[in-house]
Amino acid sequence: MDAGRLFGRGISFPPRVGENGRMAWSEGDDNVREAIYIILMTQLRERVILSDFGGSLGLFLFEPNTVTTRRMIQDSITKALARWEPRVAVEDVQVEEDQQDPESAVATIRYKLIATQTQQQVSLSLRLTG
Numbered sequence: 001m002d003a004g005r006l007f008g009r010g011i012s013f014p015p016r017v018g019e020n021g022r023m024a025w026s027e028g029d030d031n032v033r034e035a036i037y038i039i040l041m042t043q044l045r046e047r048v049i050l051s052d053f054g055g056s057l058g059l060f061l062f063e064p065n066t067v068t069t070r071r072m073i074q075d076s077i078t079k080a081l082a083r084w085e086p087r088v089a090v091e092d093v094q095v096e097e098d099q100q101d102p103e104s105a106v107a108t109i110r111y112k113l114i115a116t117q118t119q120q121q122v123s124l125s126l127r128l129t130g
Contacts, residue, residue, distance in 0.1 A: 013038055029113060032087050033122050036109065039084045040077060040124065055080035057107075057126055065128045070095040070105050073126065077107060087114055095126075103129040 009027040013034040018024035026034050042054030055076050063069045074095045081090050088111040098104040108123045 010034070029118070029120060032085070032113065033120070035085060036081065036088070036111075036122055037124065039080050040107075053084060055084075060126060060128055063128050065097055065103060065105060069128065070097070073105065073107060077109060081109070081111070088112065088120075089114055091119070098125060101125075103127065 009025055010031050012024040012026040012030075016024045039053075040055035040057050042056075043058050044054050044056045045051045047053050057073065057076060060069060060073055074093045077093050077095075078090055081088065090109065090111045092110040093107065095105050095107045098106050105126045105128055106123055107126060108121060110119065110121050112119050
Protein backbone atom coordinates (compact mmCIF):
# COMPACT_ATOMS: atom_id res chain seq x y z
CA MET A 1 0.00 0.00 0.00
CA ASP A 2 1.38 3.40 -1.00
CA ALA A 3 0.31 5.75 1.81
CA GLY A 4 1.15 8.76 -0.33
CA ARG A 5 -1.30 7.68 -3.01
CA LEU A 6 -3.90 6.66 -0.49
CA PHE A 7 -3.86 9.82 1.66
CA GLY A 8 -1.91 12.29 -0.45
CA ARG A 9 1.38 14.15 -0.26
CA GLY A 10 2.16 17.75 0.48
CA ILE A 11 4.75 20.13 1.82
CA SER A 12 5.31 19.38 5.48
CA PHE A 13 3.74 21.56 8.13
CA PRO A 14 5.31 23.51 9.54
CA PRO A 15 7.40 23.99 6.42
CA ARG A 16 10.97 22.84 6.95
CA VAL A 17 14.07 21.80 5.06
CA GLY A 18 14.75 18.08 4.92
CA GLU A 19 18.04 16.26 5.41
CA ASN A 20 18.70 16.51 1.67
CA GLY A 21 18.56 20.33 1.76
CA ARG A 22 15.20 20.47 -0.02
CA MET A 23 11.73 21.21 1.25
CA ALA A 24 10.46 18.34 3.38
CA TRP A 25 7.27 16.60 2.31
CA SER A 26 4.76 14.63 4.32
CA GLU A 27 2.58 11.81 3.15
CA GLY A 28 0.10 9.29 4.41
CA ASP A 29 -1.41 9.71 7.85
CA ASP A 30 1.21 12.38 8.70
CA ASN A 31 -0.15 14.46 5.83
CA VAL A 32 -3.69 14.08 7.20
CA ARG A 33 -2.58 15.06 10.73
CA GLU A 34 -0.79 18.13 9.41
CA ALA A 35 -3.84 19.09 7.33
CA ILE A 36 -5.98 18.96 10.47
CA TYR A 37 -3.68 21.49 12.16
CA ILE A 38 -3.72 23.71 9.08
CA ILE A 39 -7.52 23.67 8.87
CA LEU A 40 -8.04 24.42 12.55
CA MET A 41 -5.44 27.15 12.86
CA THR A 42 -6.42 29.02 9.67
CA GLN A 43 -8.64 32.02 10.29
CA LEU A 44 -11.72 32.65 8.15
CA ARG A 45 -10.95 35.13 5.37
CA GLU A 46 -7.21 34.52 5.82
CA ARG A 47 -7.01 32.88 2.40
CA VAL A 48 -7.93 35.29 -0.38
CA ILE A 49 -9.13 32.69 -2.88
CA LEU A 50 -10.86 30.43 -0.35
CA SER A 51 -12.11 32.92 2.23
CA ASP A 52 -14.42 30.50 4.06
CA PHE A 53 -11.62 27.96 4.68
CA GLY A 54 -10.49 27.26 8.21
CA GLY A 55 -11.53 26.57 11.76
CA SER A 56 -10.72 30.02 13.16
CA LEU A 57 -9.63 28.73 16.55
CA GLY A 58 -7.62 31.93 16.98
CA LEU A 59 -10.93 33.75 17.52
CA PHE A 60 -11.05 32.22 20.99
CA LEU A 61 -7.94 34.06 22.15
CA PHE A 62 -8.89 36.29 25.10
CA GLU A 63 -12.11 34.35 25.72
CA PRO A 64 -12.64 33.03 29.24
CA ASN A 65 -11.67 29.42 29.82
CA THR A 66 -15.19 28.28 30.66
CA VAL A 67 -17.27 25.25 29.76
CA THR A 68 -19.23 27.41 27.31
CA THR A 69 -16.08 28.56 25.48
CA ARG A 70 -14.71 25.03 25.34
CA ARG A 71 -18.00 23.74 23.87
CA MET A 72 -17.88 26.48 21.22
CA ILE A 73 -14.34 25.37 20.35
CA GLN A 74 -15.52 21.77 20.16
CA ASP A 75 -18.31 22.78 17.78
CA SER A 76 -15.92 24.81 15.59
CA ILE A 77 -13.51 21.88 15.33
CA THR A 78 -16.26 19.40 14.46
CA LYS A 79 -17.76 21.63 11.76
CA ALA A 80 -14.44 22.65 10.20
CA LEU A 81 -13.17 19.08 9.89
CA ALA A 82 -16.48 17.82 8.54
CA ARG A 83 -16.35 20.46 5.84
CA TRP A 84 -12.67 20.59 4.93
CA GLU A 85 -11.11 17.18 5.62
CA PRO A 86 -12.90 14.44 3.66
CA ARG A 87 -10.20 11.84 4.44
CA VAL A 88 -11.37 11.50 8.04
CA ALA A 89 -14.51 10.71 9.99
CA VAL A 90 -14.40 12.56 13.29
CA GLU A 91 -15.48 10.25 16.07
CA ASP A 92 -15.02 12.48 19.11
CA VAL A 93 -13.81 15.94 20.05
CA GLN A 94 -13.02 16.75 23.66
CA VAL A 95 -11.93 20.19 24.80
CA GLU A 96 -10.81 20.36 28.40
CA GLU A 97 -9.07 22.88 30.60
CA ASP A 98 -5.30 22.41 30.53
CA GLN A 99 -4.33 21.09 33.97
CA GLN A 100 -0.89 22.76 33.69
CA ASP A 101 -2.17 26.16 32.55
CA PRO A 102 -5.60 27.48 33.61
CA GLU A 103 -5.52 30.00 30.74
CA SER A 104 -5.33 27.27 28.09
CA ALA A 105 -7.46 24.43 26.83
CA VAL A 106 -6.47 21.13 25.23
CA ALA A 107 -8.48 19.80 22.30
CA THR A 108 -8.26 16.07 21.65
CA ILE A 109 -9.69 14.87 18.35
CA ARG A 110 -10.30 11.19 17.70
CA TYR A 111 -10.92 10.32 14.09
CA LYS A 112 -10.94 7.40 11.70
CA LEU A 113 -9.07 7.45 8.39
CA ILE A 114 -11.74 6.72 5.79
CA ALA A 115 -9.51 4.73 3.43
CA THR A 116 -8.18 2.28 6.04
CA GLN A 117 -10.62 2.61 8.94
CA THR A 118 -7.60 3.19 11.19
CA GLN A 119 -8.30 5.19 14.32
CA GLN A 120 -6.04 8.16 15.02
CA GLN A 121 -5.87 10.92 17.59
CA VAL A 122 -4.41 14.41 17.59
CA SER A 123 -4.24 16.93 20.42
CA LEU A 124 -3.54 20.63 20.36
CA SER A 125 -3.24 23.27 23.01
CA LEU A 126 -5.15 26.53 22.66
CA ARG A 127 -4.28 29.69 24.53
CA LEU A 128 -7.45 31.40 25.71
CA THR A 129 -7.35 34.16 28.30
CA GLY A 130 -4.28 36.10 27.29
